[in-house]
Amino acid sequence: MADIALKETRGKPFQNLFDRVFHGTTWFFAMLVLAILGGVIVSLLDGAIPAFRTFGWNFLVTSNWNPVTEKFGALPAIYGTLVTSAIAMVVAVPIAFGITIFITELCPPWLKRSLSTAIELLAAVPSIIYGIWGLFVFAPFLQETLQPLLIETLGEIPVIGALFDGPPLGIGILTAGLILAIMVLPFISAVMRDVFETVPPMLKESAYGLGCTTWEVVWNVVLPFTRVGVIGAVMLGLGRALGETMAVTFVIGNAHRIKASLLAPGTTISATLANEFTEATGEAYISTLFAIGFILFVITLMVLVVAKLMLMRLQKQAGN
Amino acid sequence: MNLYARRRSTNTLVLALSLGATAIGVIALAAILWTLIGEGIAGMSLALFTQTTPPPGSKGGLMNAIYGSLIMTGLATLIGTPVGILAGTYLSEYARHNKLGEVVRFINDLLLSAPSIIIGLFVYELMVVRMGHFSAWAGSVALAIIVIPVVVRTSENMLNLVPIALREAAAALGAPKWKVVVMVSYRAALQGMITGVMLAVARIAGETAPLLFTALNNQFFSTNMNAPMANLPVVIFQFALSPYTDWQSLALAGALLITIAILILNILARMVASWSSFTK
Numbered sequence: 001m002a003d004i005a006l007k008e009t010r011g012k013p014f015q016n017l018f019d020r021v022f023h024g025t026t027w028f029f030a031m032l033v034l035a036i037l038g039g040v041i042v043s044l045l046d047g048a049i050p051a052f053r054t055f056g057w058n059f060l061v062t063s064n065w066n067p068v069t070e071k072f073g074a075l076p077a078i079y080g081t082l083v084t085s086a087i088a089m090v091v092a093v094p095i096a097f098g099i100t101i102f103i104t105e106l107c108p109p110w111l112k113r114s115l116s117t118a119i120e121l122l123a124a125v126p127s128i129i130y131g132i133w134g135l136f137v138f139a140p141f142l143q144e145t146l147q148p149l150l151i152e153t154l155g156e157i158p159v160i161g162a163l164f165d166g167p168p169l170g171i172g173i174l175t176a177g178l179i180l181a182i183m184v185l186p187f188i189s190a191v192m193r194d195v196f197e198t199v200p201p202m203l204k205e206s207a208y209g210l211g212c213t214t215w216e217v218v219w220n221v222v223l224p225f226t227r228v229g230v231i232g233a234v235m236l237g238l239g240r241a242l243g244e245t246m247a248v249t250f251v252i253g254n255a256h257r258i259k260a261s262l263l264a265p266g267t268t269i270s271a272t273l274a275n276e277f278t279e280a281t282g283e284a285y286i287s288t289l290f291a292i293g294f295i296l297f298v299i300t301l302m303v304l305v306v307a308k309l310m311l312m313r314l315q316k317q318a319g320n
Numbered sequence: 321m322n323l324y325a326r327r328r329s330t331n332t333l334v335l336a337l338s339l340g341a342t343a344i345g346v347i348a349l350a351a352i353l354w355t356l357i358g359e360g361i362a363g364m365s366l367a368l369f370t371q372t373t374p375p376p377g378s379k380g381g382l383m384n385a386i387y388g389s390l391i392m393t394g395l396a397t398l399i400g401t402p403v404g405i406l407a408g409t410y411l412s413e414y415a416r417h418n419k420l421g422e423v424v425r426f427i428n429d430l431l432l433s434a435p436s437i438i439i440g441l442f443v444y445e446l447m448v449v450r451m452g453h454f455s456a457w458a459g460s461v462a463l464a465i466i467v468i469p470v471v472v473r474t475s476e477n478m479l480n481l482v483p484i485a486l487r488e489a490a491a492a493l494g495a496p497k498w499k500v501v502v503m504v505s506y507r508a509a510l511q512g513m514i515t516g517v518m519l520a521v522a523r524i525a526g527e528t529a530p531l532l533f534t535a536l537n538n539q540f541f542s543t544n545m546n547a548p549m550a551n552l553p554v555v556i557f558q559f560a561l562s563p564y565t566d567w568q569s570l571a572l573a574g575a576l577l578i579t580i581a582i583l584i585l586n587i588l589a590r591m592v593a594s595w596s597s598f599t600k
Binding site for chain 1: 330331334335338340341342344345349351352355359403406409411413415420421423424426427428429430433435437438439441444446469472496498501502523525526527528532533536553560568582583586
């Protein structure tokens with residue numbers, strides 16, 4: 001007995017100490033996550049400050065890009081980033097919505113698992129694979145099929161025609177947007193599926209009981225219930241599209257100019273970084289690249305914050 | 321009757337469209353795999369694993385790039401996994417309902433979707449500028465920063481699935497908190513956490529953007545962690561965009577290798593997850 005009592009008095013302080021050490025260690029690494037985000041912002045800003053000082057607000061609205069005279073403007077890269085992402089969203093959101101309807105409402109159970117897996121595998125394929133596929137297969141395919149078609153039909157219409165002006169090069173803003181669409185498709189559809197599954201079955205069954213068709217249930221019951229979540233899913237996809245690098249770099253054409261035509265080559269922030277960073281010489285050039293990186297990070301963070309807030313609101317609503 | 325017919329036809333139309341949308345998704349996956357297998361298989365040979373990347377116009381393999389990718393992915397996983405699991409432990413075991421936990425969770429989710437090229441810029445400023453040269457260490461750290469949020473997220477989710485009663489039972493026997501976490505929670509959530517790590521590895525195996533300005537590339541076989549190191553993604557990037565056909569076919573062979581590795585990891589991760597006792 002005395003032995004056991006002795007052990008306990010020796011053991012307890014040790015256990016207490018170890019408890020505190022363990023708690024402290026986990027806390028430290030949780031704080032490290034915060035520190036990483038903080039570090040990213042500080043280091044980008046630190047690298048970008050010389051460029052912001054030199055060019056001021058004009059940096060955002062001019063389109064010079066001359067490494068020799070060290071005159072830089074970020075507008076073409078920002079424009080390319082926004083336009084390719086917009087194309088990606090316009091194409092991907094309806095398709096992701098269709099896939100989600102099919103998986104949640106229509107699909108027979110035996111197919112549901114393998115189909116979900118296929119879509120998730122599409123999300124696991126790294127972006128460089130999309131890029132290489134885009135370069136060797138998708139761009140030549142578009143050059144021969146979709147682009148001549150667009151030039152002949154929409155290209156003839158005044159005003160809209162300017163969007164589809166010029167020769168079919170294969171690579172360009174439109175191709176980059178479409179590759180991005182294929183890339184973000186599985187992300188959006190996976191989140192949408194989770195969001196759709198928060199709808200209480202009772203609500204849907206009541207609507208079916210009143211004689212609603214599948215589409216009417218989706219449009220009048222599921223969508224209104226999950227509206228914030230669906231917006232969150234779309235914004236999450238947009239966040240991905242804005243920062244996507246490799247898939248875009250292969251097919252965008254890397255031209256620092258703004259053309260009205262979507263068939264023309266352009267550039268995005270991430271493609272500019274991927275192409276030019278290791279070859280950049282001179283402090284102004286490198287600082288400029290940091291500056292556009294900072295702009296990209298700020299834009300994506302804002303989009304992601306909105307997406308997360310929307311999804312959290314849905315979770316709270318479903319929890320109640 | 322007219323209204324009824326219209327509702328029915330709208331429904332049929334929408335469902336047909338949704339079927340079409342699903343077909344587009346599946347066809348895209350099939351088309352990518354088809355290209356990779358069709359074009360990549362031609363470049364598959366023993367030389368791929370035994371010879372280093374060639375100068376343009378001569379034969380060679382990807383040995384140095386495969387080695388570099390394995391080393392940097394492995395090292396990144398070694399650095400990122402403990403950090404991620406411990407941070408996930410904090411979120412699930414110590415901060416499930418408090419404000420600090422909520423903040424960390426939110427920031428972690430932002431990091432999870434942050435553009436990976438930005439992580440490359442960060443590590444460039446953090447390590448490459450300070451050390452004065454590109455290095456395999458910097459590449460590994462960049463990849464580790466991508467691993468961390470994935471592992472934090474999955475290990476937190478998996479620990480949350482462990483029933484509270486299990487922890488209470490251990491605590492009732494007099495086990496201190498750290499013992500409860502390490503010997504009960506971790507053990508119960510093990511499969512789930514392994515799944516998370518495997519998915520994280522799959523995620524970084526093909527990451528290119530963060531390596532561009534950290535590990536850079538190396539034409540030669542190098543085991544020096546303080547020097548630039550070849551790696552599959554960057555080699556694929558450079559070779560695919562080159563005008564030389566032997567380089568392009570090496571790039572496609574490398575792309576096939578990476579994709580196979582990632583798909584296998586994903587499928588294995590799913591199998592491990594399905595053994596787990598607490599997930600559905």
